Amino acid sequence: MSDGDNLRSLIFSYENTTNTAKFSVLDQLALPHETIYVDILTIEDAWDAIRSMRIRGAPLIAIVAVLGLAVDVTSNPSTVTELDGIIAAHNANNDDDVTEEVKKYVFRKMDYLKTSRPTAVNLFNAMEELKGIVDNANNVSREDVVTAIVTHAQYMLERDVSDNKAIGSHGADDLLTRHTHPDGVRLVTICNTGSLATAGWGTALGVARELQRRGKLRSIAALETRPYNQGSRLTAYEIMMEHMPNPCLICDSMAASYIRAKGADACVVGADRVCANGDTANKIGTFQLSIIAKEMGVDFFVASPFTTLDVDLESGDMIEIEERPPGEMLDSSGAPKGMPCWNPAFDVTPADYITGIITEKGVLRKGADGKFDVKGFVARHS
DSSP, X not given: OOOSTTSOSEXXXXXXXXXXXXXXXXXXXXXXXXXXXEEOOSHHHHHHHHHTTSSOSHHHHHHHHHXXXXXXXXXXXXXXXXXXXXXXXXXXTTOTTHHHHHHHHHHHHHHHHTTSOSSOHHHHHHHHHHHHHHHHSOOOSHHHHHHHHHHHHHHHHHHXXXXXXXXXXXXXXXXXXXXXXXXXXXXXXXXXXXXXXXXXXXXXXXXXXXXXXTTOEEEEEEEOOTTXXXXXXXXXXXXXXXXXXXXXXXXXXXXXXXXXXHOOSEEEEXXXXXXXXXXXXXXXXXXXXXXXXXXTTOEEEEEOOGGGEETTOOSGGGOOOOBOOHHHHHHHHTOOTTOOOOOBSEEEEOGGGOSEEEETTEEEEOOTTSOOOHHHHHHHHO
């Protein structure tokens, strides 16, 4: 088994001597039949890759936004010229506000990137984190701005893989205390939460990967995840690449029948946002899977980075749910043209249906009152 290095969701390099960056992303719309990397040269390219779902997955969206900004300020001739022009104009006037003007210019680009997709909190957290780093630096040149952004982008790449492996370890530990069959744990998952949704290893699929590493993954079933089929195109691809034991692809509507016929110990899913009460936004279809799991006595775990915990939103009712173009459903379903449809990208699973929330800081469990204390968990680990 690999560490997912053969599943590279992106390629990024930075040349210190020339102060330039190169960045490309794996076009996930072409998988599994074609492996195509698309160059990201500007923040507009990054925005489009996120919006069009060439890349997807909450952690990867955040990373691509930051790396897109890094390559834009290093290697986009238009941005380089504009930044140098701002600095030159202020220097000519002996204006001490040049640093603030440079920051404002960069912040406008960050705000633009935040408009790409609204539901995943990781994107907004990454932009705010980077904004704080740039804002606290005494940037006096384009090179200083570039250094701050690129340094943080490279840190995010390393941190994401490390965090994902910690999520996998915590999740495997918890599941193996609950399920003691000598052959290990039988999992069900939805959407794609592996190396293709992150900088590497994965979140929910990272739990499966860690169980496999320990020889304790008994089987894994992936829901196809309509309408874009991230489960059948991407998760199935990763499962086969990693040679996971006893794999099975099922339609979204087959989950209850599969669990009854084949058996399952736990559903492990990702998250785009977890609210203060534990309500969780994830790919459409997650809510109905959680209902099935609870009815059939199957554990239901959310696996996501600590940055996905959004204590500013009290409940899932406050989450903005992105609605995708009708064509994404119509073109992939064989439906007649012009048929009205509703195509939300996400749904919200109420905390009542969730067994635990796996993060790199540990597993958040319900208290004696049967509720999640997400705010307390965040406060203890921040």
